[in-house]
Amino acid sequence: MKRSSRARTGATVAVSVLSLALITGCGGESDGSGDSKDTESSSSQTQAAKALSAAELEKLLLAQGEVKGYKVASGDDTLPKSKTEVKTDKAECDPLAWATAGLAPGDTDASASNTVAEDKASTATAQPEDIADAFNVAMTFVGLSSYEGDGAEKAMKAVSDGVSACAGGYGLTADTEKTKVTKVAAAQGSGGGDESVAFTQDVDMDGEGTATFQTEVVRKGNTIATFYTVNFAALGTGEAAEIPAAVVEAQVAKLK
Template sequence: MRTSIRTVAVTTTAVSLALLGTACSGDKAGDSGKGSAAPSASATSEAPAAKALSAAELEKLIVEQADLPGHQVQKAKATDVVKSEAVVTDKASCKPLADALAFIAAGDPAASVQRKAIEVPKKTGSPEDALGALAAPVTSVTLGSYDGQGAQEALASLKASGTDCAGGFGVTSSGEKVKVTKVAPETVTAGDEALAWTVTSDVDGEPFVTKLVVFRKGNTLASFSSFSLAGTVKELPKAIVDAQAKKLG
């Protein structure tokens, strides 16, 4: 495959090499921006203040293996999660999108937890099985909990980011530069309000597609970044989004 694992990691905006390496080795493991508007200033100001959940409480709410048949679900390691300051965009308004793509909870959460879910391809007994495993979608799942109106504000910043950065933006992660060429809104329904995009990047002159979903339930944000080492994912990670929405109630 022309695209190296290292290049893929950069293109997906700093999803770590450890995450991609695990996907390759097969370790066990609503509405769009147009249809689901972020809360208005008045709606945000009228909502009651919320107290953030702790990381321990979020651990009980994030999707696990039992919630996702047909997937390998793993707890993210420290090396899977990059720091927000390690991801830099050439347009400040694109930073929320870059963070969401990189396994980072948007905004300023009081606590966050992560999982990764690898779709298990069906075995046919043919030589193509190995290729199917390589191309299997890998979805990073992040839950963040916020005090006050932090979740609403974080989602609003993502909505604005999706609009402002529709034509693309540059990302630098760990010294590597990547060009996102297009951010297109998708349709998804989940939680109290939801946003989704198809993010296309340029890798050696070829498109690399990532699907991104974020939804809010109360003062918790759930974000999902789905990609494949084959270079494209065709659908939003609906089964994972639905399972997470069910656990959040």
């Protein structure tokens, strides 16, 4: 099998395992421990917060036409349906894997997810050869989850703690497919919301080197948004696909 084909196969494994294509999250100048804004006031508000339902979260997800240059899809064909489909060999790494897969990183049953992909055909600068290359498209997996009381803050801490605890990597299984995350490191994210954490993950590409992916987790009140972007055409560059700032900003702006 050709190297590029093996790499894409490995990426697909990690993708379905962790969100459709692999792995990725941090805020501002954060070192991975989380970037808080007005912690005391926001904490008092979240203590009394009530979780939104899955149906309410669905309405808060980005919809078609809300972000110029991007197409929105349900993600039903690509994202895991539940946490039972995504397993790691280290419990402390679970929140990282779940966040990357568009699942709730914390303890809640209220969640919703979709995908937001570049719509190159809608941009004036799109070139025919680019449009024909199905792999050269950045797709972002977006997940929303809502929590009672301070559950959202606890979930953010679990993600932040996981970045440190899983620095040496972990094993990941999704739909019986196994892959290996070889390294986890804090990254710089958008710094949006009340608190944000971002991290990169290096994934073993079936013995054909590694690929790096980034995930960002943002809390606004008692709702958490997760973002993970993959571009198969960029797998061989050694750099993580950038999570579109426009997508993060638009989604966080819709949260209550």
